[in-house]
Amino acid sequence: MTSRWIIEVERQRPIEVRWHVMSLSVLNEDKDVSEKYRRMLDAGWGPVRVAIAVEQKYGADALGPFYTEIGTRRHHDRREFGRELYEEALTAAGLDPELASAADSTTYDDAVRASHKDGIDRVGQEVGTPVIEVEGHAFFGPVVTPAPRGEAALKLFDGVLAVASTDGFFELKRTRTREPIID
Numbered sequence: 246m247t248s249r250w251i252i253e254v255e256r257q258r259p260i261e262v263r264w265h266v267m268s269l270s271v272l273n274e275d276k277d278v279s280e281k282y283r284r285m286l287d288a289g290w291g292p293v294r295v296a297i298a299v300e301q302k303y304g305a306d307a308l309g310p311f312y313t314e315i316g317t318r319r320h321h322d323r324r325e326f327g328r329e330l331y332e333e334a335l336t337a338a339g340l341d342p343e344l345a346s347a348a349d350s351t352t353y354d355d356a357v358r359a360s361h362k363d364g365i366d367r368v369g370q371e372v373g374t375p376v377i378e379v380e381g382h383a384f385f386g387p388v389v390t391p392a393p394r395g396e397a398a399l400k401l402f403d404g405v406l407a408v409a410s411t412d413g414f415f416e417l418k419r420t421r422t423r424e425p426i427i428d
Contacts, residue, residue, distance in 0.1 A: 246388070246425060247388065248316065249392035250387070253394055254399060257395075258402065264305055264309045265308070265364055265376075266297055266357060266360040266361065268289060268290075268293040268374075270286045270287070270293065271293075272365070272373055273286055274286070289326075290348075290354075292319075294347045294348050294349075294357060295311075296315075299311045299344055302344065303340060307340060310338040311334060311338045314333075314338045318330050318334055328345050328348065364383075368384060372385030375387075382409040384405070384408070387405065
């Protein structure tokens with residue numbers, strides 16, 4: 246949802262979104278979580294390995310289109326991660342579908358961890374994903390559903406800019422009361 250929101254903002258404001266790979270699988274690999282959540286985390290290695298392969302072959306600018314394509318298939322179409330999904334997402338993003346083989350290779354794990362560490366080092370250890378950085382300040386979030394569109398997207402962005410420019414601002418949080426709304 247955050248990625249859809251920031252793309253909407255980028256359409257309307259002169260900002261440049263730079264994509265970066267982070268991973269809930271890395272974030273939670275040493276944590277005590279339920280078996281169901283652990284299975285989800287284990288499955289989460291595939292897409293981030295492919296994302297790192299994309300970044301290594303094409304550069305960070307290719308991550309946004311890939312992320313959109315894989316996210317549409319996973320979240321909107323409710324498909325499971327797997328080679329077919331990765332190949333389709335890569336092809337739709339204009340990337341080499343053979344990069345799907347990265348999903349099953351631990352070759353990319355150090356790069357996944359390093360990329361994740363870079364993001365976490367910007368914001369701190371007590372957070373998750375997504376992380377955004379504006380005006381030199383990184384934050385966890387915004388976690389928002391559904392993704393704001395139009396003027397609502399800009400209003401939220403202006404709020405992020407406001408907290409980023411407030412000396413000593415650190416956190417806003419409340420408990421989620423509904424599942425994500427994918428539109």
